[in-house]
Amino acid sequence: MALQSWGYQDHNGPAVWHELFPFANGDRQSPIAIRSREAKYDPFLRPLHFSYDPASPKVILNCGYAFNVEFDDTEDRSALRAGPLTSTYRLRQFHFHWGPTDDHGSEHTVDGQKFAAELHVVHWNAGKYPSFVDAAQQPDGLAVVGVLVKGSQATFTNFDPSSLFPPSLDYWTYLGSLTVPPLLESVIWIVLRWPITASSEQLAKFRSLLSSAKGEPACFLLSNYRPPQPLRNRLVRASFH
Structure with a gap:
């Protein structure tokens, strides 16, 4: 299974990623099942501070396992600060994970609850x-029109991703990994406490994406989430009581 051939079907999905990506069995893999009563309140965790330039998005593209909205990250035009972070992190892209039906599809769970989808806003x-x-759990179908084929892309501008956030920015944080190969264990996760909502029609748009390239038999991307991984000896901290 090459890097380009991993996916979310039985033959190349999360259950077999360990065959080529050793980090899959690591000690700080993501996502995790968050248990709110076991999270430790940390009074030193600061509120999140973000400043996103609506002119910094560049394109929306179908990468075969999700659709990414990519940003100009050559400067600190769109960035995240504070929270558990000790320096400034530039916004690189955001994408979604979802399931085949509306009752599950999020990668993280909270007290056993699964959500329909999950938004990842990636900074570096x-x-x-x-x-x-x-x-x-996510909102709009965004500008998914025009990215139904793997490898296709369309211009995407004038958008502030903070419009996707819930009103409260209470969060949990822990040290984890990428949730897609190569699953590198180099991520500070900040998981917002409050979900946002999406309609069944919006979620259906996500599932209408194709994971197949032009000329290949149509293969819809009905699901693209990794199940929770063992917490092992990690601590989950909370910014709230």
């Missing part, structure tokens, strides 16, 4: 851990 800092701000 050279030499530092990537940071993922994650809001469980």
Whole structure:
């Protein structure tokens, strides 16, 4: 199973990723099942501070396992600060994970509850851990029109991703990994406490994406989430009581 051939079907999905990506069996894999009563309140965790330039999005593209909205990250035009972070992290892209039906599809769970989808807003800092701000359960179908074929893309501009966040920015945070191969264990996760909502029609748009390229038999991307991984000896901290 090559890097380009992993996916979410039985033959190449999360259950077999460990065959090529050893990190899959690591000690700090993501996502996790968050248990709110076991999370430790940390009074030193600061409120999140983000400043996103609506002119910084560049394109929306179908990468075969999700659709990504990518941003100009050559400067600190759109960035995340504070929270559990010790420096500035630039916004690189955001994408979604979802399931085949509306009753599950989020990667993280909270007290056993599964959500229909999950938004990952990915930031980076050279030499530092990537940071993922994650809001469980998602809104609009966004500008998915025009990206129904793997490898296709369309211009995407004038958008502030903070419009996707819930009113409260209370969060849990822990050290984890990418949830897609190569599953590198280099992520500071920030999981927002409050979900946002999506309609069945909006979620159906996600499932209408194709994971197949032009000329190949049509294969709809009905599901693209990784199940929770063992917490092992990690601590989940909370910014709230």
